Amino acid sequence: EAGVAQSPRYKIIEKRQSVAFWCNPISGHATLYWYQQILGQGPKLLIQFQNNGVVDDSQLPKDRFSAERLKGVDSTLKIQPAKLEDSAVYLCASSLGPSNQPQHFGDGTRLSIL
Amino acid sequence: GESVGLHLPTLSVQEGDNSIINCAYSNSASDYFIWYKQESGKGPQFIIDIRSNMDKRQGQRVTVLLNKTVKHLSLQIAATQPGDSAVYFCAENKKGGKLIFGQGTELSVKP
Numbered sequence: 067e068a069g070v071a072q073s074p075r076y077k078i079i080e081k082r083q084s085v086a087f088w089c090n091p092i093s094g095h096a097t098l099y100w101y102q103q104i105l106g107q108g109p110k111l112l113i114q115f116q117n118n119g120v121v122d123d124s125q126l127p128k129d130r131f132s133a134e135r136l137k138g139v140d141s142t143l144k145i146q147p148a149k150l151e152d153s154a155v156y157l158c159a160s161s162l163g164p165s166n167q168p169q170h171f172g173d174g175t176r177l178s179i180l
Numbered sequence: 181g182e183s184v185g186l187h188l189p190t191l192s193v194q195e196g197d198n199s200i201i202n203c204a205y206s207n208s209a210s211d212y213f214i215w216y217k218q219e220s221g222k223g224p225q226f227i228i229d230i231r232s233n234m235d236k237r238q239g240q241r242v243t244v245l246l247n248k249t250v251k252h253l254s255l256q257i258a259a260t261q262p263g264d265s266a267v268y269f270c271a272e273n274k275k276g277g278k279l280i281f282g283q284g285t286e287l288s289v290k291p
Contacts, residue, residue, distance in 0.1 A: 070223070099279075108269050108281025109224065122278060157223050166212040166231065166273060171223030 068092065070172035072158050078178045084146035087175045091139065091160030097121075099169060100133055100143050101157040109157055109171075115141065116164050145177075153179045192288045199257040201285045203270035208251060212273035215244060215255045218284070219266045227255070227268075257287075265289045 071090040079085050091098050096117050101109035112131065114122040118138040126133070130149070135141040145152055155174040161167040193199045205213070211232040216224035230237045230244045230253075237244050243256040253270050267284040274280060 106283075108271070108284055109279075110281070111278055114278065159223075165275060168214060168226045168229055169279060170226060171216075173221070173223045 070158055070160055070170055072156075072172035072175055074175055075173065076176050076178075078180065079148055080180045081150055082147040084144065085148060085177065086142050086144045087156050087158075087177075089141045089143070089158030089172060091141070091158070092170055095160035095162055095170075096138075097161045097164045097167070097169075098135055098141050099159040099161075100141070101159065101171075103155045103157055103174070105154070112143070114164070121164060148177075148179050150179050153177060189283065190286045190288065192290060193260050195260060195262060195289050195291050197260055199255075199260045199264070199287060199289075201255045201257075201268050201270075201287065203253040203255075203282055205251050205253060205270075205272050207272060207274070208248070210272045210274060213244070213246065213253050214271045214273060214279070215242075215253075216269045216271060216281075217264075217266045218269065224269060229273075260287075260289050262289045262291060 073088050098115045100112045102112055103109040112126045113133045115135045118135050133143045155176050157171050157174040159169040159171045161169045214229045215227040217227050218224045228239045228242050228244050230246050241258045245254045267286045269281050269284045272280045
C-alpha cells in the first residue's frame with residue numbers, strides 16, 4: 067500500500083513569511099497527525115485529527131500555526147508568520163484509529179527559516 | 181510530568197552482534213508502546229509495538245521486552261547489520277493516541 071505522502075520535501079523562507087505543507091495519509095486511515103521534529107529531538111505532536119475534526123491541538127501555537135482537514139482525507143499545515151525557531155522537520159502521520167494503533171509517518175518537510 | 185527517556189544517546193556495535201536499546205517511561209498508566217527507526221532524511225519507520233498486557237513480543241530479528249514493574253522497555257536486534265544504523269525512538273502511546281517520543285538512541289554498526 068502507498069505510504070503517507072508529504073510535500074514539499076524542502077522549503078526555505080525568510081522569517082515573517084508564510085508557508086504551507088500538504089499531507090495525504092494512507093488510504094482508509096481516519097486519524098491524521100502533524101508533528102514537529104527539531105534537530106536532535108524526537109517528534110512532538112502539534113495536532114491530531116479524527117476524520118475532519120480536531121482531537122488534540124493543545125501544543126499547536128495557534129497565533130501562527132493553523133491546520134485543516136476539510137474532507138477528512140488530505141491535510142494542510144500553515145505557518146504565518148514564520149519565526150526562526152520554526153526551523154524543523156514537519157512530519158505527518160496517519161493511523162487506522164485514534165488509540166493504540168501504530169502511526170505511520172511520511173518523510174516530512176524540512177523547513178529552514180532565514 | 182510524563183516523559184519517555186532513553187538510557188544512552190549512542191550505541192556502537194559490531195556487525196553480526198546483537199544490539200540492545202533501552203528506554204524508560206514514567207507513566208505507569210500507559211498501555212501501548214512503539215519502537216521506531218529513523219534514518220537520515222526520512223520519517224520514523226514503525227518497527228514493533230507492544231501492549232501492556234504483554235511482557236515480550238518478537239518480530240523479524242527484533243524483540244521488544246516490557247518490564248512494567250520498573251517501567252522499562254528494550255529493543256533487541258539480532259545479528260545487527262549495517263542497514264540497521266539509524267536513530268531508534270521508543271514512544272509511549274497515551275490514551276487517545278498522543279505519542280510521547282524519547283530523545284532517541286543513535287545506533288552505529290561497524291562492519
